[in-house]
Amino acid sequence: MCPQAAAGGGRRRRAASRGVHNVCRLLSRRAHGFYARDAGVAHRINLGLLRKIICQESTKFKNVWTTHSASPIAYERGRIYLDNYQCCISSVAREPRILYQKPKCSKSEKIEDALLLECPLGEMLPSPSDYKPSLIVLTVQNWLLRLSADSGEILEKIYLAGSCCKFRYLSWDTPQEVMVVKSAQNKLPAAARQAGIQQSVLFYLAVFQVLPLSFIGMLEINKKIFGNSVTDVAVSNGILIVMYSMGLVRLYNFQAICEQCMEQPFDLGHEFNWNGQVGVVGKYPFGLPCNIKITDTPPLLFEASSLENAFQIGGYPWHYIITPNKKKHKGVFHICSLKDNALAKNGIQDMQCCSLEPDWIYFHPDMSGRIIHVGPNLIKVLKLKEVKNNTDQVEVAEDFTIVANRENCVNDAVTVTASGRVVKKRFNLLDDDPEQETFKIVDYEDELDLLCTVAVTEIGADGKAHLDFRCNDHGILLKSIPLLESWDVTYSHEVYFDKDLVLHIEQKPNRRFSCYVYQMVCDTAKDDERSSHEKTERVFCKKGGRLFEYI
Numbered sequence: 042m043c044p045q046a047a048a049g050g051g052r053r054r055r056a057a058s059r060g061v062h063n064v065c066r067l068l069s070r071r072a073h074g075f076y077a078r079d080a081g082v083a084h085r086i087n088l089g090l091l092r093k094i095i096c097q098e099s100t101k102f103k104n105v106w107t108t109h110s111a112s113p114i115a116y117e118r119g120r121i122y123l124d125n126y127q128c129c130i131s132s133v134a135r136e137p138r139i140l141y142q143k144p145k146c147s148k149s150e151k152i153e154d155a156l157l158l159e160c161p162l163g164e165m166l167p168s169p170s171d172y173k174p175s176l177i178v179l180t181v182q183n184w185l186l187r188l189s190a191d192s193g194e195i196l197e198k199i200y201l202a203g204s205c206c207k208f209r210y211l212s213w214d215t216p217q218e219v220m221v222v223k224s225a226q227n228k229l230p231a232a233a234r235q236a237g238i239q240q241s242v243l244f245y246l247a248v249f250q251v252l253p254l255s256f257i258g259m260l261e262i263n264k265k266i267f268g269n270s271v272t273d274v275a276v277s278n279g280i281l282i283v284m285y286s287m288g289l290v291r292l293y294n295f296q297a298i299c300e301q302c303m304e305q306p307f308d309l310g311h312e313f314n315w316n317g318q319v320g321v322v323g324k325y326p327f328g329l330p331c332n333i334k335i336t337d338t339p340p341l342l343f344e345a346s347s348l349e350n351a352f353q354i355g356g357y358p359w360h361y362i363i364t365p366n367k368k369k370h371k372g373v374f375h376i377c378s379l380k381d382n383a384l385a386k387n388g389i390q391d392m393q394c395c396s397l398e399p400d401w402i403y404f405h406p407d408m409s410g411r412i413i414h415v416g417p418n419l420i421k422v423l424k425l426k427e428v429k430n431n432t433d434q435v436e437v438a439e440d441f442t443i444v445a446n447r448e449n450c451v452n453d454a455v456t457v458t459a460s461g462r463v464v465k466k467r468f469n470l471l472d473d474d475p476e477q478e479t480f481k482i483v484d485y486e487d488e489l490d491l492l493c494t495v496a497v498t499e500i501g502a503d504g505k506a507h508l509d510f511r512c513n514d515h516g517i518l519l520k521s522i523p524l525l526e527s528w529d530v531t532y533s534h535e536v537y538f539d540k541d542l543v544l545h546i547e548q549k550p551n552r553r554f555s556c557y558v559y560q561m562v563c564d565t566a567k568d569d570e571r572s573s574h575e576k577t578e579r580v581f582c583k584k585g586g587r588l589f590e591y592i
Contacts, residue, residue, distance in 0.1 A: 091540060092489045095561060096510065096519040102543050102559040104525050105135050106591030110554045114546050116537050117157040118174065120190060121544070121556060126152045126178060128585065129193060132542055132558055141193040142585040151181045154211040156220065157190065158251055167253050170196050177251070179222060183208050183328070187254060197254055199309065199323040206245045214248070214276045214295070219257070221276045222247040241265050244274050247329055248299065256309050256322060258299055260333035267291075267338070273350070280342070284350040288366040292343040302333045343379070354379060355404030356412065356425050358435065362402060374402045376412070376425075376437055386428055386436035392416040396471050406485045407513060411440060417471075417479045418445040420494065422516060441516040445478040445496055475499035475530050481506070485513065486538050492516065493538050497528050504528035508536060508543060526557050 094100055108123070108130075115122040120140065121130045127143040146152075155178045166172060174190040183206075187197040201208050206224040214221050224245040229238060244262040249255065262274050262283070270286040281295040307313055307330055309323040320327030345352055347363035348371060354361045359379040364370055376388040392400050392414070400416040412423040420443040428434040470477065475497075482495035492511040497504050506528040510520040524545055528534065533548040543559035582589050 088488050088540075092491065094563070095489070095541070097563075099563055100520075101562050101564050102508075102522045103562045105558055105560045106137050106589050107526075107555065107557050108137065108587060108589050110556070111552060112554065113548075114554045114556045115155065116535075116544050116546065117155075117176075117190075118159075119539065119542070121558075122155075123556075123587075126155060126176070126188075127193075128587065129190075132544065135560065136591060137558075137584060137589045139585045139587075140191055143193055149180075149182050152178045153181055153209050154179045156211045156213070158187070159217055161217065161252055164252075168196075171252050177211060177220065179208055179211055181207075185222065199254070199256075200325040200328045201247055201323075202245070202259075202328040203326060206242075208245070208247070212276065215278065218251065220249045220251050222249070223274070226273075243267075243271050245331070246274070246276065248276075254309070256307055256329060258303055258306075258333040259329050259331045260298070260302070260335060261331060263335065266335050281339075282352075288346050288348055288350055290345050290347060290350055290352040291341060293339045294342055298335060298339050299333055302335050304332050304334055305330075307332060353402075353404055355410065357410035358425070360385065360425060360435070362404070362412070372399050374414070378435065383434075385425065386434060388437050390414055390421075390423070390437070392419065392421075394418075407487065407490070412437070413483060415480055415483050418447060418477070419443070420480060420483060420516075443494065443511065443516050445480060447477050475504065479530075481530070481534065482536050484536070484538065486510075486540075488540060491519070491538075493536075495524075495534075495536050497530060499530065504530055508538065510538075522559070524557070524559075526555075 110123045112123065112125055115126070116132070119132050121132050122128070123130070125146065127146060129140040129142075131138045131140055155176055158175045158177055160166070160172045160174070170189065175196060176188045176190050178186050178188060180186065183201040183203075185199040185201055185208075186195055188195055201222065206227060208222050209225045210223040212221050212223065213219070226244060227240055227242055229240045233240075241263050242261045243264055245259060246262065247259040248257040250257055262271065264271055267283055268285065271283055272286050273284045275282045275284075276295050279294065279296045281293040281298060283291045283293070285291070305315075307322045311322050313320060313322055313327075313330060315330040315332075318327060318330075323329060345361065345363055346366045348366050348368070349364070351364055352361065356376075360376055361379050363375050363377070364373060365375065372391065372394070374390045376385045376390065377383060378385065390402065394400055394416045396417045398417070400414065402412060402414045405411040405413050405422070410425055412425075414421040414423060422440045422442070423437050424440045425435050426438055428436050476499055478496050478498045480494055481497050482493075484493045485491070486493055490513050492513045494509045494511065495506055496509065497506045499505075504527055506524045508522045508524060509518055510522075511518055522543065524536075526545065526547075529549075532550075535546040537544040537546075541561035545557040545559070547555045547557070549555065579590055582591070
């Protein structure tokens with residue numbers, strides 16, 4: 042072989058080795074989410090652009106249509122559900138578009154609760170319908186149904202149990218992975234109690250893996266195991282939470298309970314012979330077997346005493362928030378270490394506000410470990426950090442605050458009239474007096490990383506509300522959206538901000554519900570000038586037997 046050929050071969054081998062190295066580095070970066078053409082990167086860039094567009098001064102949110110209902114209204118991922126989930130409307134279109142409308146159901150088919158299921162990424166599923174969003178609903182007759190989110194078609198049907206219990210609630214143990222169906226608390230009729238009949242089973246819990254929907258097990262919460270004063274139970278992130286009448290909260294390892302107390306696994310649709318009963322799992326009339334039997338009190342992970350069982354875990358390192366279990370401490374929050382129950386430095390948070398509605402506190406849902414404390418006129422975002430020169434202790438520090446706009450509020454105890462007469466007030470205004478701007482809702486839009494607040498001021502007979510978008514890192518105001526409809530502080534309200542959509546659901550007396558849909562529009566200066574001079578016209582139309590009002 043000639044030297045030139047050998048040198049050329051060496052160069053090719055070196056180039057090949059560099060190519061292999063680059064491919065390995067690329068694959069490594071891709072595994073960590075750094076691949077520039079990855080769909081997730083493109084999605085994040087698009088959301089960043091959407092955030093900039095939303096916060097532009099020229100961008101407005103317009104009330105495009107409104108509807109009313111005599112039954113509760115629910116919202117899930119661009120879909121508005123009315124008439125006990127019998128009617129589904131898309132909130133994406135500028136005009137109301139009915140996705141499906143079912144005939145009015147009987148009382149025996151009434152839906153008690155619902156959860157939206159979305160397709161998991163990177164998994165092979167048995168049915169094509171599993172790749173599309175679906176709605177899990179629980180009926181009053183103990184049927185668990187999986188419906189197509191777009192058509193309302195029944196995809197799966199599971200019978201839970203007979204008349205021995207009434208299942209009422211759906212919740213996530215692990216979001217979009219493990220679902221828990223909880224019964225109402227079992228209570229004997231007064232005549233049975235007077236006759237001395239004892240009821241030991243308080244609740245039933247049925248646990249499912251979702252998409253594909255599969256049965257994990259069902260268990261009883263028995264007062265012989267957990268005590269006589271149990272008032273409620275919940276399951277979250279693999280933890281069984283048991284609440285007691287005296288304010289006590291106890292935590293148990295739910296995953297370990299399911300694994301260690303499982304008597305026999307069962308699959309949906311398979312025949313079973315259980316305690317003398319022969320049937321098909323999940324079919325009427327047998328339902329599901331109670332195959333998880335707790336015979337002794339499980340090992341206790343943690344317990345705490347808190348007013349009204351209010352208990353939260355979060356932060357980094359792990360901390361929990363409680364209110365001391367005495368009525369005089371209502372509105373006082375203690376932030377303690379989960380490791381040793383030690384109270385954090387500055388861990389007692391008390392706004393000392395005088396208001397009809399109490400302040401509230403919770404761990405920030407952005408997974409930053411911060412804490413949000415909301416009062417009538419003040420929002421405090423707190424953070425946990427190590428104490429200087431003492432790495433074993435954690436202190437609660439203020440990250441930033443948001444203050445309500447009360448510049449024009451005058452609350453002097455003594456005023457002087459034009460004639461010179463001195464007038465003394467006999468009372469002071471409450472901190473949440475309707476005539477002062479008051480925070481009512483604080484939420485977090487995770488896809489756009491925006492902190493959203495709703496503040497209300499009553500002007501005359503009407504209440505005026507505005508939705509503010511703020512920087513999640515520093516609380517700086519980026520955008521303010523006025524809500525056109527009157528806001529009565531005595532009514533129940535929900536506000537959803539979902540990318541380019543704002544939804545306001547209002548519950549009025551006598552079970553009257555209203556839904557106001559706002560959509561993002563980019564107006565030019567000429568459009569703004571024209572809209573300020575022209576009178577807004579509202580059009581009424583009827584679709585699917587329902588009246589809509591839109592602009």
